[in-house]
Amino acid sequence: MMDSLDTFRLYVNDGLSDEEIAAQAARYQPLAQDLRDLIVLSIQSRGGDDDILAARKHLSDAKSILERDRETGPYGTRFNDSGTFRTWGNAAIGLRNPIAPPLDLQFEDDGRVWADFHLHAGYEGPAGFAHGGVSALVLDQLLGDTARHAGAPGMTGTLTVKYRQPTPLGDLRCEALLDRIEGAKAFAMGTISGPDGVCVEAEGVFIAPKWMREQREHTGVQGVQ
Numbered sequence: 297m298m299d300s301l302d303t304f305r306l307y308v309n310d311g312l313s314d315e316e317i318a319a320q321a322a323r324y325q326p327l328a329q330d331l332r333d334l335i336v337l338s339i340q341s342r343g344g345d346d347d348i349l350a351a352r353k354h355l356s357d358a359k360s361i362l363e364r365d366r367e368t369g370p371y372g373t374r375f376n377d378s379g380t381f382r383t384w385g386n387a388a389i390g391l392r393n394p395i396a397p398p399l400d401l402q403f404e405d406d407g408r409v410w411a412d413f414h415l416h417a418g419y420e421g422p423a424g425f426a427h428g429g430v431s432a433l434v435l436d437q438l439l440g441d442t443a444r445h446a447g448a449p450g451m452t453g454t455l456t457v458k459y460r461q462p463t464p465l466g467d468l469r470c471e472a473l474l475d476r477i478e479g480a481k482a483f484a485m486g487t488i489s490g491p492d493g494v495c496v497e498a499e500g501v502f503i504a505p506k507w508m509r510e511q512r513e514h515t516g517v518q519g520v521q
C-alpha cells in the first residue's frame with residue numbers, strides 16, 4: 297500500500313519546457329487514440345481466425361517497440377516551473393491513457409466545470425447504455441475539478457450518485473459546480489446529460505487530507521491534480 301510519502305514522490309517537477317511538453321503531447325496523444333480505436337475494434341471486429349492472428353502479430357510487434365524504452369509504475373502528476381501540470385495517466389482525463397474517454401475539461405469564470413465527451417462501445421454496462429461506474433468516474437473527476445479550480449484540491453471523501461434514467465452511449469455532457477468550501481472540505485454537485493436530458497446526478501465531498509495540507513505549507517505544491 298502506498299503511503300503519503302509515496303504519493304508525494306509522484307508529484308514531480310521534471311523541468312520540461314512548455315515546448316517539450318507540447319512535443320510530447322503531439323507524440324503520445326495519437327498513440328492513445330489508436331489504442332482507443334483498438335478497444336472498440338476488439339469488441340466490434342468480425343475478423344476470422346486468420347485476421348485476428350495477423351492483427352495480434354502486429355500488436356505484438358508494436359508492444360516490442362514500445363517496450364524498448366519505457367518507465368514503470370503510474371505516471372503521477374508532473375509539472376514544470378511555469379506551472380503546466382500533466383496528469384497524463386489519469387483514468388478520466390489522461391492524455392496518454394486510452395481508457396480515458398477522454399474528458400476535455402472547460403473551466404468557466406463562475407467556477408463551473410464542464411465537458412462534452414463521447415462514450416464508445418467499450419463503456420457499455422446495460423445493453424446499449426453506459427456502465428454506471430463509468431458515469432461515476434466522469435462525475436468524480438468533474439466535481440473534484442471544481443474544487444481544484446477554486447484552489448481547494450482534495451481527494452474524494454464521499455460521492456453520492458443518483459441514476460435518473462439510463463445513460464445512452466454516444467455524445468454526452470457533464471457539468472459540475474462547487475457549492476461551498478468548509479475548512480479542508482469542498483462540496484460539489486453535477487450532472488451528466490444526454491439527448492433526453494439529465495441521466496445522472498451526483499454530490500461529492502472533496503477533502504484535502506492532512507499530508508496534503510502539510511505538503512502545501514512546505515512546498516507550495518497543491519497536490520491532487
Ligand SMILES: CCCCCCCC(=O)SCCNC(=O)CCNC(=O)[C@H](O)C(C)(C)COP(=O)(O)OP(=O)(O)OC[C@H]1O[C@@H](n2cnc3c(N)ncnc32)[C@H](O)[C@@H]1OP(=O)(O)O
Nearest residue numbers: 436437440441444449451452453454501503505506520521
Ligand atoms: C482534483 C482533481 C480531480 C480529482 C478527481 C478524482 C478524485 C479521486 O478519485 S480521489 C480517489 C478516491 N478517494 C480516496 O481514495 C480517498 C481515500 N480517503 C482518504 O484519503 C482520507 O480518508 C480522506 C482524504 C477522505 C480524509 O482525509 P483525513 O486527513 O483523514 O481527514 P480527517 O482529518 O479525518 O477529516 C477532515 C474532515 O473531513 C471529514 N471526512 C473525513 N472522511 C470523510 C469522508 N469519507 N466523507 C466525508 N467527509 C469526510 C471529517 O469528518 C472532517 O470533517 P470536519 O473538519 O468537519 O471535522
